[in-house]
Structures are given as C-alpha cells and as structure tokens.
Amino acid sequence: xxxxxxxxxxxxxxxxxxxxxxxxxxxxxxxxxxxxxxxxxxxxxxxxxxxxxxxxxxxxxxxxxxxxxxxxxxxxxxxxxxxxxxxxxxxxxxxxxxxxxxxxxxxxxxxxxxxxxxxxxxxxxxxxxxxxxxxxxxxxxxxxxxxxxxxxxxxxxxxxxxxxxxxxxxxxxxxxxxxxxxxxxxxxxxxxxxxxxxxxxxxxxxxxxxxxxxxxxxxxxxxxxxxxxxxxxxxxxxxxxxxxxxxxxxxxxxxxxxxxxxxxxxxxxxxxxxxxxxxxxxxxxxxxxxxxxxxxxxxxxxxxxxxxxxxxxxxxxxxxxxxxxxxxxxxxxxxxxxxxxxxxxxxxxxxxxxxxxxxxxxxxxxxxxxxxxxxxxxxxxxxxxxxxxxxxxxxxxxxxxxxxxxxxxx
Amino acid sequence: xxxxxxxxxxxxxxxxxxxxxxxxxxxxxxxxxxxxxxxxxxxxxxxxxxxxxxxxxxxxxxxxxxxxxxxxxxxxxxxxxxxxxxxxxxxxxxxxxxxxxxxxxxxxxxxxxxxxxxxxxxxxxxxxxxxxxxxxxxxxxxxxxxxxxxxxxxxxxxxxxxxxxxxxxxxxxxxxxxxxxxxxxxxxxxxxxxxxxxxxxxxxxxxxxxxxxxxxxxxxxxxxxxxxxxxxxxxxxxxxxxxxxxxxxxxxxxxxxxxxxxxxxxxxxxxxxxxxxxxxxxxxxxxxxxxxxxxxxxxxxxxxxxxxxxxxxxxxxxxxxxxxxxxxxxxxxxxxxxxxxxxxxxxxxxxxxxxxxxxxxxxxxxxxxxxxxxxxxxxxxxxxxxxxxxxxxxxxxxxxxxxxxxxxxx
Numbered sequence: 178x179x180x181x182x183x184x185x186x187x188x189x190x191x192x193x194x195x196x197x198x199x200x201x202x203x204x205x206x207x208x209x210x211x212x213x214x215x216x217x218x219x220x221x222x223x224x225x226x227x228x229x230x231x232x233x234x235x236x237x238x239x240x241x242x243x244x245x246x247x248x249x250x251x252x253x254x255x256x257x258x259x260x261x262x263x264x265x266x267x268x269x270x271x272x273x274x275x276x277x278x279x280x281x282x283x284x285x286x287x288x289x290x291x292x293x294x295x296x297x298x299x300x301x302x303x304x305x306x307x308x309x310x311x312x313x314x315x316x317x318x319x320x321x322x323x324x325x326x327x328x329x330x331x332x333x334x335x336x337x338x339x340x341x342x343x344x345x346x347x348x349x350x351x352x353x354x355x356x357x358x359x360x361x362x363x364x365x366x367x368x369x370x371x372x373x374x375x376x377x378x379x380x381x382x383x384x385x386x387x388x389x390x391x392x393x394x395x396x397x398x399x400x401x402x403x404x405x406x407x408x409x410x411x412x413x414x415x416x417x418x419x420x421x422x423x424x425x426x427x428x429x430x431x432x433x434x435x436x437x438x439x440x441x442x443x444x445x446x447x448x449x450x451x452x453x454x455x456x457x458x459x460x461x462x463x464x465x466x467x468x469x470x471x472x473x474x475x476x477x478x479x480x481x482x483x484x485x486x487x488x489x490x491x492x493x494x495x496x497x498x499x500x501x502x503x504x505x506x507x508x509x510x511x512x513x514x515x516x517x518x519x520x521x522x523x524x525x526x527x528x529x530x531x532x533x534x535x536x537x538x539x540x541x542x543x544x545x546x547x548x549x550x551x552x553x554x555x556x557x558x559x560x561x562x563x564x565x566x567x568x569x570x571x572x573x574x575x576x577x578x579x580x581x582x583x584x585x586x587x
Numbered sequence: 588x589x590x591x592x593x594x595x596x597x598x599x600x601x602x603x604x605x606x607x608x609x610x611x612x613x614x615x616x617x618x619x620x621x622x623x624x625x626x627x628x629x630x631x632x633x634x635x636x637x638x639x640x641x642x643x644x645x646x647x648x649x650x651x652x653x654x655x656x657x658x659x660x661x662x663x664x665x666x667x668x669x670x671x672x673x674x675x676x677x678x679x680x681x682x683x684x685x686x687x688x689x690x691x692x693x694x695x696x697x698x699x700x701x702x703x704x705x706x707x708x709x710x711x712x713x714x715x716x717x718x719x720x721x722x723x724x725x726x727x728x729x730x731x732x733x734x735x736x737x738x739x740x741x742x743x744x745x746x747x748x749x750x751x752x753x754x755x756x757x758x759x760x761x762x763x764x765x766x767x768x769x770x771x772x773x774x775x776x777x778x779x780x781x782x783x784x785x786x787x788x789x790x791x792x793x794x795x796x797x798x799x800x801x802x803x804x805x806x807x808x809x810x811x812x813x814x815x816x817x818x819x820x821x822x823x824x825x826x827x828x829x830x831x832x833x834x835x836x837x838x839x840x841x842x843x844x845x846x847x848x849x850x851x852x853x854x855x856x857x858x859x860x861x862x863x864x865x866x867x868x869x870x871x872x873x874x875x876x877x878x879x880x881x882x883x884x885x886x887x888x889x890x891x892x893x894x895x896x897x898x899x900x901x902x903x904x905x906x907x908x909x910x911x912x913x914x915x916x917x918x919x920x921x922x923x924x925x926x927x928x929x930x931x932x933x934x935x936x937x938x939x940x941x942x943x944x945x946x947x948x949x950x951x952x953x954x955x956x957x958x959x960x961x962x963x964x965x966x967x968x969x970x971x972x973x974x975x976x977x978x979x980x981x982x983x984x985x986x987x988x989x990x991x992x993x994x995x996x997x
Binding site for chain 1: 589590601639643648650659660697706708721724725766795841842843844866872875878879884885
C-alpha cells in the first residue's frame with residue numbers, strides 16, 4: 178500500500194502568494210473598473226537587459242546548428258558561467274573559489290528548498306522571523322518542523338524574532354540550533370546586517386558547529402559600504418556557510434530561471450559518529466542524481482550579465498528599482514507610517530497603523546487604494562502588524578501608488 | 588552540530604556516466620590519435636528543430652520588451668503548453684486530462700528524482716533490473732533502499748530481473764511492493780511492453796494498492812501498434828499511475844531542459860490511518876515550494892513541437908535515430924552477437940560474447956574499436972553480461988562504428 182509523506186498534511190494547502198492572488202481576483206470581479214497596482218509579490222517588471230537578449234539569440238542559433246548544438250551539459254553548470262561568477266562576484270571582493278565550489282541552478286528557490294536532501298532530519302533548524310516561507314515549508318516536508326501550534330509557530334523550529342523593537346537585528350536564540358537560515362539583505366523586512374553583525378553570527382556558527390544557509394538573493398541591491406555582499410567576506414565563513422545567489426532580481430531572470438549555490442570544500446558537517454563530512458561532495462552527488470543542469474541558453478544569458486554592457490544595464494535596473502524603494506520609503510514616512518528596509522533591499526516593511534492586523538491592512542489597502550501588498554504575518558508570527566511592499570513595480574505605477582496613499586485617511 | 592543525511596555515504600561517489608567519462612578521458616590521453624565514437628550516454632546529436640528555434644527567438648524578443656516581458660510563471664507551467672500537451676499527447680489517444688493534472692518541469696530526471704518527496708520513507712520500492720540509476724540512487728537518498736549488499740543489490744529494494752531468459756518481461760515479485768518504477772520503452776534494455784503485459788501490471792497495482800511510477804521518456808520512439816504510448820491507455824491506470832514524459836529525446840531538448848509529469852486527480856495513496864490522499868495536491872504543494880517553473884522561453888520552445896512544422900521535424904528526427912537503431916541491431920546480429928531492444932526504443936542491448944563481463948566488454952570495445960558503450964552492470968546486477976549502445980549518434984558515426992565492428996575479432 179503506497180504511503181504518502183504525512184508531513185505534507187500539516188501544511189496549509191496553498192502557498193502565501195496563491196492566497197493573495199485569490200483575494201485580488203475576487204476584488205477584481207467585484208471592481209472590474211479598478212486599476213490595481215501590484216506591489217505584493219517580488220516579481221520584476223523591467224525586461225531582460227539587451228546584452229542578455231543578444232546572448233540568448235546567439236545561443237539559440239547555436240542550438241539550431243549541428244556543429245554548435247549542445248546536449249546534456251554538466252549538472253553543475255558550464256565553466257564559462259562559473260568562471261564569470263567567480264571572477265566578478267567573488268574575486269572582486271577578495272574571495273577566491275574553486276570552480277567546483279559553485280553550482281549553477283534554475284533559481285535560488287529550488288536550491289534553498291532542496292538543500293535539506295543532504296542534511297539529517299534530526300537537525301534543529303532556526304530561522305529569523307518573519308521569514309521567506311520556503312525555509313519553513315521545505316523543513317515541514319523534510320520532517321524537521323514538528324507540529325504547527327496555535328500561535329503560528331512550528332514546535333521544532335527555533336524562531337529568532339526580528340522587529341522594530343530590536344531594530345531587526347537577530348539575537349542568538351536560547352536553544353542552540355544545528356542549522357540556521359540567514360537571508361540578507363532580508364526578505365521580507367528589507368533590512369540588512371552590517372559587517373560586525375554578520376561576523377558575530379559567523380563566529381557563533383564556528384564556535385557551535387552550526388551550518389549557516391545564507392541566502393543573498395538581494396545582494397545586488399546593497400547600497401551601504403558596511404554591508405557585506407557575500408558571507409565569505411567574513412573570515413572563517415567558508416567553514417560554516419552555504420551561500421545562495423540568484424539572477425532573478427539582479428537581472429530580471431524571474432521568468433528565465435538561473436541562480437547559483439556556493440558550497441566551499443572546507444565546509445563540513447558531521448555524521449552520527451561525529452566525523453566531519455564535506456557538504457560539497459554530497460550536494461554534487463545530489464545534483465548529479467536529481468538535476469540535469471540549467472538550459473545552455475540560459476547559462477549564456479547569465480554570462481552576459483558580466484560583460485561591460487550587461488553590467489551597466491544591470492546597474493541601471495537596480496537604480497531604477499531602488500529609486501522606487503526610496504520614493505516609497507520617504508513618502509510612506511511622510512504620511513505618518515513607520516517604515517523599515519528599502520535602503521539595501523527592494524522591500525519596504527511597513528508597520529500597520531493603529532495596531533491593526535496584517536490582513537486587515539492588506540484588505541484596506543486593496544479595497545480603499547487598489548494597491549496589493551503582502552501581509553507581514555504571511556511570513557511568520559513576528560510579521561503580524563506589518564505589510565511588505567516591493568520596489569519592483571514600474572516607476573509610473575509606484576508614483577501613482579504614492580499619490581493614492583498621500584490622500585488616504587488611514 | 589549540523590548533521591548530514593548519512594544515506595549519501597552509502598552511495599558510490601560518482602554517477603555511472605561520470606565513471607565512463609573518466610575512462611574515456613584516460614583512453615584519449617593514451618591514444619590521442621584515435622577517433623572515438625560515443626554510443627554510450629543517451630544524448631542526442633541532432634540540433635533543435637527549426638520550429639523550436641523560431642519559437643525561441645520570438646519568445647526571447649518578448650522577454651526583451653517591457654510590454655511582453657514575463658516574470659514568474661506558474662510553477663505548474665503555462666496553460667499554452669499544458670493545453671498543447673493534453674490535446675496532442677493524450678486526447679489523440681482517447682485520454683482526457685484536466686490542465687491541473689499536468690506539471691511542466693525542467694526534465695524528467697528532476698521529477699523522477701524528486702517524486703519521493705511526497706512519499707513516505709516506509710514504502711517498499713520495486714524496480715525492474717537493470718534500471719535507470721536515478722530510481723535507485725534517489726531512493727537511497729530518501730532512506731528507502733536499505734544497505735548495499737555484496738551481490739550489488741540493495742537490501743530493501745525489490746528487484747524484478749529482466750533478461751533474455753524471460754524475454755525482458757517483468758514478472759510479479761514474490762514480495763509485494765508499495766511503489767514500482769516501470770520505464771517503457773525501457774532504458775537501458777530498449778525493450779517494450781505490449782498492451783496485454785502493461786494491463787497485467789496496472790491490474791496488479793489496482794488490486795494491491797501499488798503506486799506505479801511510469802517513465803515513458805521514450806514513448807515517441809514506439810513503432811509497433813500494440814505498444815501503448817501512455818499508461819493511461821489502460822483502463823484504471825489513472826487510479827494507480829504517475830506518468831513522466833520528456834522532450835529531451837523526442838525533440839533534442841537534452842540541453843534545453845523540459846518535460847512534464849502527469850498526476851491524475853483520481854490517483855490516491857494512503858496515510859498511516861489508511862485514508863486516501865490525492866497525490867496531485869501534494870505534488871502541487873511540493874512544486875510551489877521547491878520549484879519556480881520552467882523558463883518561459885523553453886516552454887514556448889516545447890509548444891512549438893506541437894505545430895505542424897514541429898511535428899514533422901520531430902518525426903524526421905525520430906526516424907533518423909531509429910534508422911541508426913535498426914542498422915546497429917541488424918549488423919550486430921550479423922556479426923554473431925545476441926542483441927535486444929532497438930525496435931521501439933533508441934537503445935540496443937547487447938549480450939557480451941563468451942560470457943565476458945560488462946566492463947571487460949566496455950574496455951575491449953573502447954581499446955580495440957574506439958567505441959564507447961555503457962556497461963550493462965552499471966544499471967544493476969541483472970545488467971551484468973550486457974552492454975548498452977545508443978542510436979543517438981550521428982548517422983555517419985553509426986555507420987563507421989558498424990564498419991569497425993564488422994572486422995572485429997571478438
């Protein structure tokens with residue numbers, strides 16, 4: 178008799194963003210005339226850079242010619258892309274990596290979700306709260322979360338609350354975790370950790386044999402000097418951290434699907450006997466068995482981001498979105514709301530006014546101003562009382578949203 | 588202290604095809620002058636059809652234009668592709684499917700590997716032997732394989748031997764499994780099941796609440812009328828089977844990465860309490876959490892396979908490879924070897940002469956004829972004494988390989 182993985186039954190049937198989509202659809206049925214501005218899901222609106230488009234056309238032509246056609250590529254990614262990544266994203270920050278420490282993927286979501294494959298289900302997992310739902314949901318599926326309690330917390334997950342009260346800087350938890358997810362610049366709060374704060378976490382991990390899963394999908398949006406772009410800028414981090422990066426937000430790849438994961442060879446975890454085992458070789462084995470590499474043409478597209486033309490276009494893209502971020506931040510503040518994030522990240526984390534709930538604020542914003550946000554509580558219990566807005570909208574839409582907000586009697 | 592998934596330590600460090608690549612590289616260092624013909628790994632050599640190339644260019648242009656740019660797509664795939672799949676691959680065989688029963692992916696390897704996520708680790712898994720290594724390795728990682736024994740069998744896996752002695756038709760195992768992988772047309776043996784034989788397995792699954800994981804990545808190569816293209820051609824199969832399909836071999840997508848998985852809504856498995864649970868909703872939840880959809884441009888490429896132009900080109904491609912298959916089959920037979928498969932599949936399964944081992948035959952073929960095959964034993968213990976050749980080479984190379992074989996003193 179075929180048995181299911183019962184952990185799935187503990188999960189709510191739909192993913193947060195499907196829930197929001199349903200609400201928005203209902204609203205549009207009731208108000209077909211309303212022009213809804215979507216600042217909810219973190220999807221980009223600017224098209225792919227022309228350097229990327231050019232590279233794609235070229236690679237497509239190669240695939241149509243028997244002389245230049247490419248079939249199966251390396252599961253780990255092509256060297257041309259890996260070399261470009263190392264040279265531009267790491268050596269430029271003084272970090273050296275071997276090519277076999279970088280694994281190209283079809284986006285950070287896949288790898289942050291699948292990384293649990295190589296880890297024991299007995300690990301105690303910690304997350305900062307609020308948190309990107311994939312970290313929690315994938316650990317529920319992987320049997321590490323325990324039971325969902327009435328207060329919204331999973332019994333086996335260690336939550337590290339981040340809120341205005343502690344300036345969104347995570348403090349060491351009372352119970353020591355085995356694995357901790359850190360996402361900086363942070364989704365959803367838009368806040369960042371400076372060098373000193375990140376160093377504290379790396380040292381904590383080194384001293385306690387903790388594995389850090391460092392999601393830096395938003396590193397390209399960092400504006401302040403003192404905020405590290407890679408965790409490996411911190412001494413010793415290669416011993417304790419896996420880093421996940423993405424081209425999704427950086428270069429508009431949300432519909433093209435490419436990112437990468439760095440697993441240094443000196444990074445070790447333990448077997449039950451207490452012997453050290455390199456995670457790099459385990460992940461390599463996992464990828465060779467369960468993944469067949471990212472499309473060649475997509476890898477050529479990613480490579481083009483690192484050309485001078487591509488770099489300039491990506492920079493312009495980032496500036497475009499960060500102008501939105503600043504506008505949202507400044508104007509929301511001006512109308513009397515408490516706002517966070519938005520300086521080193523494309524997310525604005527808004528405190529709901531008068532202590533109303535996240536969903537209540539979401540509903541009012543949608544019904545009264547026709548703007549879609551994301552209820553903070555959807556990211557975890559500490560997100561209650563907040564709402565996330567993204568800077569990924571079109572400039573004109575962002576301006577219009579601000580106009581609508583200015584005249585809002587909250 | 589972060590713990591690894593210890594199951595990984597039970598696996599040999601490298602995947603079969605990496606092992607072969609190493610041997611071939613060594614050979615080429617010793618004999619740089621030799622022209623090696625690769626009939627080992629099942630990778631295609633013909634370029635993408637021109638209908639696909641055209642569709643790719645068009646979709647790339649859309650992605651470069653702010654009006655037509657697409658960001659995140661549905662995790663399950665775009666309706667335009669799902670509709671084309673249902674209409675052309677299923678309705679044409681009298682099978683009806685709802686759009687939410689089809690999940691577009693980045694290739695069948697990912698889904699056949701990841702499907703275990705939604706299944707309990709307590710399921711007893713059966714495979715036909717020899718077998719595509721991903722089924723075994725992913726179940727080792729998923730804690731369902733037990734221990735590797737000296738005879739090459741995993742202690743918890745139920746093996747169903749397929750060999751010349753039983754005409755490669757799997758018989759019901761003595762121990763009843765919970766889950767069984769069936770791959771037909773078969774990789775690696777190249778043999779197929781006719782309607783009557785497949786019906787026997789569907790009925791067995793219905794009567795015993797067994798889940799069939801049906802991999803039909805090679806269905807496009809079927810030539811004989813009596814061989815079903817989809818397991819759902821068999822009455823009742825929707826209650827018991829997941830079907831995996833791929834565009835890799837059909838349309839040269841090995842480097843483009845696209846396939847799909849069908850999970851009918853009437854397909855149920857059980858929780859420990861014995862209640863039925865639909866697998867469709869579990870897989871949907873898994874994909875929403877751990878996958879972000881296949882690239883839009885790749886889905887447009889796959890859609891183009893179903894245009895009249897695309898269909899004609901795919902058909903020509905298949906004929907091209909199946910001509911190779913026939914040539915290999917006939918000529919290997921003519922030189923006195925026992926050969927199987929090759930009629931409804933692009934694989935030729937050769938019995939090694941004089942009872943020599945698979946690896947010995949592989950070595951001799953490489954050193955004496957400069958041809959790369961795949962040792963049958965790499966696919967499981969029942970593959971010992973066989974070698975797999977693929978029909979995916981270029982026609983000219985296949986002819987040259989045959990010429991070399993004709994003069995071979997085995």
